[in-house]
Amino acid sequence: MIKENMRVEAQREIAPAIYEITLFGELVTHVSAPGQFLHIKPAPGTEFTLRRPLSISHVNEADKTLTVIYRADGQGTKRISEKRPGDVINVFGPLGNGFSTSSIQSGDQVLIVGGGVGIPPLYGLAKDILKKGASVTTVLGFADASAVFYKDVFEAQGPLFISTMDGSEGTKGVVTDVIREQGLSFDYLYACGPNPMLRALNKDYSEARGAVSLEERMGCGIGACFACVCHPVDDPTGTGYRKICSDGPVFNWGEVII
């Protein structure tokens, strides 16, 4: 965990309001696993009180860069989207525990399921899994065809299925419809996306091996403020908790209530 003024190397809009920013700095050498996130300050001074927790999509260790994909939805992320190459941006991280792939063996079938801006960290994960000799099938859910991004990069990793809510691309419906329709089976399941999607997966596959990455509004990002807690499934006293920022954001299936 370090705080650093990282240099913007590139920034582009890859779908309406979805931006891909590439940052250069020492912080890259601290990243240990896909699924970790950064806490980014949108502007210097007191205009923005809280940092924005944005997950790392993938890193390029050789040139000390990392890529973040985010939705410019509020004032802070809009400000980040205005950064241009050569600008600096204050970043604290990497934070949280990423996806562990240590038990995946060569030949394993891995299913990756992502929705919207939950998709980015799954790209870095897919790259790690392929390095282990396992195979990756990906299911991505979007609102509609115009919102689709990173289709080509996931297609290059293995079979890719897309669902859209309005049916303008791929299967009409949600990711679980695709999994059923295609009869997809797997040894490991990894997912990141909106809570309704994760809830549906967690219900169907609470015993699955693999993991799920959660998101929540955060304060400190390191576990001190207790803003982003969730309930564990195993909670005899009713006061048990997991901090999404520091115990997660990646959890085993069936570990926490989504």
Add this chain to the structure above:
Amino acid sequence: MNRTAVNLPGLPMKNPVMPASGCFGFGREFAKLYDLNKLGAIAIKATTRESRFGNETPRVAETSAGMLNAIGLQNPGMEKVTAEEIDWLTSRYETPLLANIAGSTMEDYEAVAAHLSENNKVSAFELNISCPNVKEGGIAFGTDPKLAYELTKRVKALSTVPLYVKLSPNVTNIREIAEAVEKAGADGLSMINTLSGMKLDVKTGRPVLANQIGGLSGPAIKPIAVKMIYEVRQQTNLPIIGMGGVTTLEDIIEFFMAGADAVAIGTANFTNPFACPELIDEFEEWMEQKGYNSPADIRKGVEALS
């Protein structure tokens, strides 16, 4: 000579900067970022008799130059706090601890104060009569001078360490409450806690926070803190730990000028996780440049002008 040292009841501080309760957990997370011995003191997260989960999420929302929080006093309960958290801190660091005590009833507060007194590890207590985010207790004791007096007196009677009372700004006249707790035997004041506030999601019309209302903190509330510290300083010589949006060196100086004897850094720890050590370095440098021998000299300078 250490020109930044301040000696408050129970709290011999090498510098006048401490993280504020609720913004620093029990120190473990920030200990990964810097040496906690750098801090003047540490105000640890509010402790209650029984463990509490707190409110549902979302628990935080950003506002202009501030934020709302409604954590709801989540903590593992006093037994675990002493056995696991306070012990962890005191076995590793010399920094004095200010334990924030909260509860729903007067008996709850007494139980925590008695337990922490018996445990004998913290240097002072901070009576939390100002949390706006719990349904019972908390702020109710901080907005009624009679209740504030009674609770302070009862907790003071069984405390073995100095007692600071953390005042709520959600009152018409904070001087009344300050006067009541001073009469009841408080050794110092912490001020201010957060202001009660609300944010609606304009897409849905619903409150952003699951608790609907929360406590406003950050630079947005600093002028209110300065005014209230200034007002209370006119009537009492009790030590005041000033807090409420302190983010920069200039803020620390302003709080001292208003009448604070030390400052606590809250929300700024989230904006900048290295806020406390960076401010301590800046403050030391500034004191040296000014040639002041003690933070009290900042106020003497103001008094000489008036």
